[in-house]
Amino acid sequence: MSGFWSGWVIVLVVGNLIFYGLLLLGNSRLTPEEASRDTTGHVFDGIEERNQPMPRWWLFLFIGTLLFSAVYLALYPGLGNFPGLLGWTSAGQWQEEVERAAEQSAPLFREYARIPIEEMRNHPEALAVGGRLFANHCAICHGSDARGARGYPNLTDQDWLYGGTPEDIRTSIAKGRQGTMMPMKALIGNTERDVRDMAIYVQSLSNENMRNNPGYADSIARAEPKFTMCAACHGADGTGNQVIGGPNLTDRIWLHSPRLADIEAIIRNGISSLMPPHEGVLTEEQIHVLTGYVYQLSQPQE
Amino acid sequence: MSSKHAVIEKNIGLMIALILVIISFGGLVEIVPLFWHKSTTQPLSTLRPYNALEMAGRDIYIREGCHVCHTQMVRPLRAETERYGPYSVASEDVWEHPFLWGSKRTGPDLARVGLRPITEQWHREHLRDPRHVVPESNMPGYPWLQHNTVNWSTMPRTLHVFKNIFGVPYTDEDIAEQLAKIEGEWADATEEDAVIAYLMSLGHARAEQREEAK
Numbered sequence: 001m002s003g004f005w006s007g008w009v010i011v012l013v014v015g016n017l018i019f020y021g022l023l024l025l026g027n028s029r030l031t032p033e034e035a036s037r038d039t040t041g042h043v044f045d046g047i048e049e050r051n052q053p054m055p056r057w058w059l060f061l062f063i064g065t066l067l068f069s070a071v072y073l074a075l076y077p078g079l080g081n082f083p084g085l086l087g088w089t090s091a092g093q094w095q096e097e098v099e100r101a102a103e104q105s106a107p108l109f110r111e112y113a114r115i116p117i118e119e120m121r122n123h124p125e126a127l128a129v130g131g132r133l134f135a136n137h138c139a140i141c142h143g144s145d146a147r148g149a150r151g152y153p154n155l156t157d158q159d160w161l162y163g164g165t166p167e168d169i170r171t172s173i174a175k176g177r178q179g180t181m182m183p184m185k186a187l188i189g190n191t192e193r194d195v196r197d198m199a200i201y202v203q204s205l206s207n208e209n210m211r212n213n214p215g216y217a218d219s220i221a222r223a224e225p226k227f228t229m230c231a232a233c234h235g236a237d238g239t240g241n242q243v244i245g246g247p248n249l250t251d252r253i254w255l256h257s258p259r260l261a262d263i264e265a266i267i268r269n270g271i272s273s274l275m276p277p278h279e280g281v282l283t284e285e286q287i288h289v290l291t292g293y294v295y296q297l298s299q300p301q302e
Numbered sequence: 303m304s305s306k307h308a309v310i311e312k313n314i315g316l317m318i319a320l321i322l323v324i325i326s327f328g329g330l331v332e333i334v335p336l337f338w339h340k341s342t343t344q345p346l347s348t349l350r351p352y353n354a355l356e357m358a359g360r361d362i363y364i365r366e367g368c369h370v371c372h373t374q375m376v377r378p379l380r381a382e383t384e385r386y387g388p389y390s391v392a393s394e395d396v397w398e399h400p401f402l403w404g405s406k407r408t409g410p411d412l413a414r415v416g417l418r419p420i421t422e423q424w425h426r427e428h429l430r431d432p433r434h435v436v437p438e439s440n441m442p443g444y445p446w447l448q449h450n451t452v453n454w455s456t457m458p459r460t461l462h463v464f465k466n467i468f469g470v471p472y473t474d475e476d477i478a479e480q481l482a483k484i485e486g487e488w489a490d491a492t493e494e495d496a497v498i499a500y501l502m503s504l505g506h507a508r509a510e511q512r513e514e515a516k
Contacts, residue, residue, distance in 0.1 A: 001335060008335060094378035094383065097380040140435060143435075144437075176419075
């Protein structure tokens with residue numbers, strides 16, 4: 001604050017306090033002439049107003065507020081550029097709070113960092129911390145129950161796009177994942193019938209009834225040889241490829257949708273999904289705790 | 303001096319005038335100096351004016367009443383900075399007209415939402431149907447945003463008002479460039495595109511300034 005405005009604030013604040021003090025003093029005493037009268041002289045409908053000074057307790061409260069403001073302005077910033085005797089600032093208070101919390105949590109996180117991921121499930125305290133981290137950073141996509149949503153993987157099942165080992169999970173959290181499927185229509189024959197055939201074939205991979213249903217036999221027979229186009233990512237047998245995140249098509253777990261029309265749209269237009277990297281957002285130790293939390297979500301209960 | 307107050311008490315006009323004088327001291331001390339205070343009038347060194355798409359998104363944000371449930375003001379408390387990001391400072395909002403700080407958090411604070419690793423795709427799904435990605439959410443869906451194209455007709459005037467009246471340092475070239483984009487790549491942008499561009503722009507200036515300060 002410039003010198004002028006600092007002075008402006010000081011003069012107005014101090015001036016006000018002095019003014020109120022004097023006003024109070026002036027009104028707290030009666031002149032002998034006033035004191036000699038019993039009434040103020042007001043008469044209305046025969047009712048007279050009695051002449052009483054301000055009650056003492058009220059007066060003292062008023063003096064108390066003046067004293068309080070004087071003490072407050074001496075200790076805390078309020079008088080222009082004067083920082084106050086305590087040197088308090090809101091930013092400083094925040095800094096202290098953050099440092100105190102870091103001091104408390106640092107040894108805890110150091111301890112958690114030594115817990116192997118596989119054993120995190122036996123440390124309820126570390127899991128509770130992981131749960132809070134999950135709620136703040138992961139739940140908006142994977143859900144607060146970690147069961148995911150359409151397009152966002154369920155983390156509580158055994159089906160992993162990029163692998164479910166502690167190291168894989170860690171990498172997914174820290175580095176993120178980028179899954180991209182190109183539009184496949186042109187590569188599998190370029191007609192709508194080819195797209196429909198392939199969608200039926202993809203559905204049949206996880207559905208034995210469809211495979212045995214003669215109504216689908218033609219479509220499946222036409223699409224099967226063309227599935228080599230898909231094999232690079234989904235594997236020749238459709239079981240997927242965790243190195244590049246090609247989903248397993250032979251199970252009943254659908255990342256996007258099991259509906260024929262949706263599968264067709266994905267074959268036609270391709271689709272991409274992104275798990276953003278969390279390095280930098282989370283500390284190394286936080287990622288470790290979170291990895292442990294995510295890992296135990298899909299482990300069978302003992 | 304004691305009975306002088308009788309004069310004031312019997313003259314209501316004088317009493318009103320004196321009351322106004324007395325209560326104006328609060329404003330004179332607490333508000334007036336801020337108009338000249340550096341921290342409230344100087345933009346953050348890393349602050350950059352909104353581009354036309356973000357500006358349109360901001361208008362839609364206001365039109366749809368997002369600010370009624372979402373604040374844009376992270377207070378200097380650890381619980382808040384832990385959840386949202388760096389606390390807000392006045393110099394971030396020097397070019398905000400009107401500012402959107404808010405005081406009612408039905409939904410989370412959004413001042414730092416652009417810093418979160420959230421994909422554009424998530425924003426789209428979430429705006430159309432919040433419960434698709436966050437089942438426990440009580441936010442209404444805004445599915446029409448994806449169908450409406452941005453109404454650009456007032457944007458040239460908006461940019462000029464921000465430049466000439468609010469003093470946001472757009473150069474003439476900046477405005478020409480923005481207007482060219484309105485005609486070109488953003489001509490068919492949907493309101494959803496605009497809102498997401500706005501949301502994803504939030505918080506970067508403060509984060510960059512903190513990086514620089516390190």
